């Protein structure tokens with residue numbers, strides 16, 4: 285009697301813990317468009333977006349965040365994904381919005397995806413860097429992370445930094461730090477420009493195209509009624525505590541991470557606005573001259 289009671293207690297404990305620590309798409313996100321093409325599955329553990337000739341689909345976070353370390357695992361549209369774009373980004377609202385973008389541009393089977401990144405501050409973007417990946421992003425889930433604190437916006441893939449956008453306010457460059465942002469993702473068609481600059485069109489006989497998401501984790505400051513509260517949105521353990529107590533809030537790249545960043549930029553970067561002298565004949569943007 286006593287032992288079966290305690291095993292029930294242990295069981296309950298475990299299920300509460302796994303509820304508290306597993307990400308749950310029902311809890312953290314709303315499906316915003318696509319008329320049934322976006323689906324939350326497996327009790328909230330998995331989300332899929334789909335695209336066909338009629339429509340794409342998308343979702344957004346319930347919370348708004350002001351700084352954080354935000355991870356999502358994504359498995360991209362497999363096979364011939366030419367013309368499709370899977371966008372995963374943070375954005376605030378309004379004409380002077382801030383935005384931090386990952387966009388995955390599909391390709392023919394066997395040709396590499398392009399990972400496009402950008403940062404907008406006070407409505408101004410034009411800060412593209414593009415990469416190929418060192419793996420096939422359609423075979424498995426991989427982790428795409430944004431570390432956003434007052435000094436850095438660091439984009440990482442499977443924990444390897446690919447881009448470090450530094451605060452260059454000292455050079456008169458706006459930095460996203462006052463406007464809370466939501467997380468958005470969408471799968472849509474951009475055959476006019478996405479693949480080889482629009483040369484390769486979407487093959488609609490392969491539709492529906494599907495991208496999958498799991499294991500969302502936000503160690504972030506959640507914005508609510510004009511104040512932000514820092515902790516982890518998917519665990520119950522840290523509902524309180526100042527952001528400055530969180531490691532990520534002051535994090536920057538250590539020596540090892542800087543070496544990895546250089547490895548990615550040397551071997552996998554295919555476009556960098558900071559070296560596009562033709563595009564900026566009057567001089568490169570000021571943040572490009574930060575060391």
Ligand SMILES: *[C@@H]1O[C@H](CO)[C@@H](O)[C@H](O)[C@H]1NC(C)=O
Pocket residue numbers: 389390391392395396397398478479480481
């Ligand atoms: C598609 O593959 C071609 C050929 O390898 C490559 O040049 C291009 O960057 C790839 N990505 C896109 C989005 O076109």
